[in-house]
Amino acid sequence: MNWLSNFIRPKINSIVGQKEVPDNLWQKCPSCEGMLFNRDLTENLNVCTHCGHHLKFAVKDRLASLFDEGKYVTVRVPDVPTDPLKFRDKKKYADRLKDAQTKTGEKDAIIVAEGTIGGNAAVIAAFNFDFMGGSMGAAVGEGLVRAAETAVNKNAALIAIPASGGARMQEGILSLIQMPRTTIAVQFVKDAGLPYIVLLTDPTTGGVSASFAMLGDVHIAEPGAMIGFAGKRVIEETIREQLPAGFQTAEYLKDHGMVDMVVARKDLAATIGRVLGLLMKRNTSTGKQKPLPSDKAGSNGSSPQPSGRGVFTAPGFGSTGATINKAKDVTPPAPANDKPVQDKRNVRKATTR
Numbered sequence: 001m002n003w004l005s006n007f008i009r010p011k012i013n014s015i016v017g018q019k020e021v022p023d024n025l026w027q028k029c030p031s032c033e034g035m036l037f038n039r040d041l042t043e044n045l046n047v048c049t050h051c052g053h054h055l056k057f058a059v060k061d062r063l064a065s066l067f068d069e070g071k072y073v074t075v076r077v078p079d080v081p082t083d084p085l086k087f088r089d090k091k092k093y094a095d096r097l098k099d100a101q102t103k104t105g106e107k108d109a110i111i112v113a114e115g116t117i118g119g120n121a122a123v124i125a126a127f128n129f130d131f132m133g134g135s136m137g138a139a140v141g142e143g144l145v146r147a148a149e150t151a152v153n154k155n156a157a158l159i160a161i162p163a164s165g166g167a168r169m170q171e172g173i174l175s176l177i178q179m180p181r182t183t184i185a186v187q188f189v190k191d192a193g194l195p196y197i198v199l200l201t202d203p204t205t206g207g208v209s210a211s212f213a214m215l216g217d218v219h220i221a222e223p224g225a226m227i228g229f230a231g232k233r234v235i236e237e238t239i240r241e242q243l244p245a246g247f248q249t250a251e252y253l254k255d256h257g258m259v260d261m262v263v264a265r266k267d268l269a270a271t272i273g274r275v276l277g278l279l280m281k282r283n284t285s286t287g288k289q290k291p292l293p294s295d296k297a298g299s300n301g302s303s304p305q306p307s308g309r310g311v312f313t314a315p316g317f318g319s320t321g322a323t324i325n326k327a328k329d330v331t332p333p334a335p336a337n338d339k340p341v342q343d344k345r346n347v348r349k350a351t352t353r
C-alpha cells in the first residue's frame with residue numbers, strides 16, 4: 001500500500017497543487033464547542049467570542065497585553081545545573097528539557113520581564129505552560145528570585161503569573177526546595193514595601209499554589225481558571241464525598257475568600273494598573289513633598305483608615321512612611337482644615353476597591 005501514499009499522492013498533489021487552505025485557520029472552543037476563526041481569537045486575546053471562555057494565552061502575548069504599549073524588557077534568569085539528579089523515567093529528563101526548549105524556544109518555564117503598567121514600574125514573572133506544563137524546578141525558582149531582586153532594586157512592583165501543574169518531579173527535592181525559596185523571595189519584596197500581586201491563570205496547582213502563588217497582597221484570577229492544590233478527583237477519592245459544582249474555579253475561590261477579584265483578560269492591564277497606582281502612590285510620596293496622612297490624622301476620627309493602610313501596605317513600608325512623616329511633622333504645624341480632607345480622600349480610596 002506504500003506506493004499509494006509514497007507515489008500516487010505526491011503525484012496528485014503536484015498536479016492539484018499543495019493544499020491552499022491551511023488547516024489551522026479555525027479551532028474549536030473547548031467550552032461551548034463553537035468554531036473560532038483564529039484571527040478573531042487572536043484579536044480577542046484568546047477569549048472565545050461566543051461564550052467568553054478564556055483559552056490558553058501564549059506567555060509573550062500576555063506580557064505584551066499587560067505592559068504599557070506592549071513594551072517590556074526581558075530579564076536574564078541565571079543558569080542552573082541541568083538535570084542534577086540524572087533522572088530518567090520513560091525518557092531522560094535531559095531529553096525532555098531539550099524537547100521543551102526546542103518546542104518553545106525558551107530555556108525554561110518562566111519569563112521575567114520589566115516595564116510599566118499604568119505608568120507604574122513593574123516586574124512580571126510569568127509561567128509558560130507549554131514548557132513541561134509550567135512545572136517549577138530550580139530554573140523557575142531562580143526566575144522568581146531574580147524577579148524579586150529586580151523589583152526591589154528598581155523599586156518596582158512584583159507580579160507573578162503562574163500557569164503550572166506544580167513542582168517538577170524530575171528534579172525531586174530540588175524542585176520542592178523552590179517552594180520555601182520563592183516564599184522567601186516574595187517576602188523580600190514585601191519587606192521592601194513594594195506590592196506583590198498574583199495573577200492566577202488556568203491552571204495554578206500543586207507546589208506553585210502551595211507557595212508564592214497564594215501569598216500575594218492582592219490575588220486576581222482569570223475567569224474560569226482552575227486553582228487548587230490536589231486535583232478534584234484525588235480529593236473526592238480521599239474524602240469519599242462529592243465536591244460542590246465549580247469547586248477550584250476562580251469564581252468559587254473568590255466567593256470563599258481566596259481570590260480578591262476575577263477579572264476578564266481584556267480588563268487585566270487596566271485593573272492591575274489601577275491597583276498598582278493605589279498601592280505605589282505612597283512609595284513615590286515618601287521622598288517628595290506630598291505628605292502622608294500622619295498617625296495623628298488617622299486616629300482623629302474613628303475612620304477605617306488604619307485598616308486601609310494595613311490592606312495596602314506591607315508592614316515595613318507603612319512604618320517607614322509614618323516615621324519619616326512624624327519627623328517632618330514636628331516643625332510645621334499644618335493647617336487644621338487640611339488634614340481631614342486628605343484623610344477622607346484616603347478613606348474613600350481604601351473602601352472603593
Ligand SMILES: [Zn+2]
Pocket residue numbers: 029030031032033034048049050051052053
Ligand atoms: Zn466558547
